[in-house]
Structure formats: C-alpha cells, structure tokens
Amino acid sequence: MTETTTKDGSGDAEIASWGRRIHGPTLPGQGVRCERLTPLTDDEIDEVVALIAGGRLGRRSVVLPDRLRTRHWDTVMTVMERLNRRLDWPSGGWKIGAASLEVQRAEGVPGPAPGRLRRDTIFASPARLPSALFINYRCSECEFAFRMGSDLPPRAAPYTEDDVAAAVESLLPALEIGDTVFDDWYGASGYQGSSMDNGGAAALVFGAPVKDWRRLDLPNARIDLSLNGRYIKSGYGRAAMGHPLTSLTWMANWLRERGQSLHAGEIVSTGTCTGHFFAAPGDRLEIDYGEIGRLEVEYA
Secondary structure (H helix, E strand, O other), rough: EEEEEEEEEEOOEEEEOOOOOOOOOOOOOOOOOOOOOOOOHHHHHHHHHHHHHHHHHOOOOOOOOOOOOOOOHHHHHHHHHHHHHHEEEOOEEEEEOOOHEEEEEEOOOOEEEEEEEEEHHHEEOOOEEHHOOOOOOOOOEEEEEEEOOEEOOOOOOOOHHHHHOOOEEEEEEEEEEEEOEEEOOOOOOHOOOOHHHHEEEEEEEEEEEEOOHHHHOHOOOEEEEEEEEEEEEEEEEOOOOOHHHHHHHHHHHHHHOOOOOOOOOOOEEEEOOHHHHHHOOOOOOEEEEEHEEEEEEEEO
C-alpha cells in the first residue's frame, strides 16, 4: 500500500493498489459467485435491462434480485447489447474490460468484455470531470486507445492485426473510468454486474494523438499513475492481451461476429495496464506515459 494525502494536505487512510476503499466491502477476487449458470429467459433479460436502464437514467443504485442473477456469459453479453439499444446514446467508440488477467481474476470473468463509450463522456486532457457523470464509482484505468481512420465492416474472414493496424488513425494515451449502478463493485462480480451494465463504461479522457505509433514498443511501454502528486503504481502495455493492437483486433472481430462495424472516428480503449484504481471527488490523477505523453484528470 502507498501512503497519500488529500488534496488539501490533510492526512488520509492508506491507499491500496486498487485505490481508495470506496468500492464496497468485497475485495478484489472475493466476490461470492451466484449459483445460477443457466441462461436467463427473454423476459428475464428484459427485466434486467429495465432495472439497469432505470438506474442509469435516474443516476441511482440498483439491486438485482437473486432470481435474475446468472453467470451464463452469453446472457451477460445479451443484456449488455440490449441495454445499449434501449438507452441509444450516441456512440464515440468502445472500451475493453478485463483485457488483463489481473482484472479477469479480480472480477471472476471468463474473458474480455466490451462496453460502448458515450460520445458526450469523452474528454481531452487536462479534464475536470463533473460528478454528474458518475453514480457510484470512479474506477480509473490507465490504457492505450486507438482512434480509427477507416471502417472495419462485417465480413466472413476474421480481421488480422495487420488489417486492423492499417485502419488506425492514431494512438492515444487514455484513462478509462468505470462506474456501475450496482453497489459493491467486486460483490457484483458474482453475477457479472459491471459487464451487464455496459462493461462499466462511464467516461474516457485522452491525450495528444501519436500518428507514428508503429515505431513504439507498446508491450513494454510503461505507465506511471500518481494521485494528488504522489506516485501510486506502474503498468505496461502488455497487460492488454500482450499488446494493445491484439486487444483492438479482438474488439474488431467481436463486432464482426455480430454483424457490426468499427467505424472511422471511433475510439477504442484497449484495456487497463495498471489494474483498477478507485478515486473520489476532489482527487487529481496524473498519468505519465513517457515519450507517448501525459494525462491529467480531476474529479469534481
């Protein structure tokens, strides 16, 4: 753990590597798995979608009844997709959750999970993010993102990394911020709550674009995270499926398999390289990507 202080210089409790202890009582990887492994019925899926949508629109917490909790992964993805169709918020791209093994273990998910980024919740650094963006959490994840320069439409053959790289306009240092309507972040992992709730996507902050990104050794690119002027921890690009481009290619093929496109101008954030970090109102995060750039985010 790392000692830190509040913005006004007063003392503060210890900060764990995953941030402030404001994520609920359950610790990473200790969520109790729900018993159900079978799919939800179509009516049950609609009921879950209505609950989550109500929480999102009303900016309030939601409790999912035990009878609607399942670890059936296809059902979880169906809820997420149906939720996004119901909310119909303008899309600015995608985020990839649980791209790292660390987060997969912490949340008990079988693999990566996408979430749609709302166009009006994407900000350039330095950014001061209003509290109205969030319901319960500010789970801050340092990532590499790509802005697409051309479409990747549905097709029969899977996209290769070379195909996807050719469609990229630029690389962006990014901070993806997660939130969910469900209380107790890691407790909700027992029924994949954040994955159902649009992958927990809440906001994204990006830095200056890098056009000649192919020259970079992204798997070994280091990211340093500081809170209120104090260094907290570091991570590397290889946490995102071994290479951020591999993660981006996964996203393109996830969409392709569902008859959807990855569009020019969209941003895809490829998964946390520093794990989770829960911040609070008043916190300032500074993220150093070395030669790739820097970010600064303050939570109002």
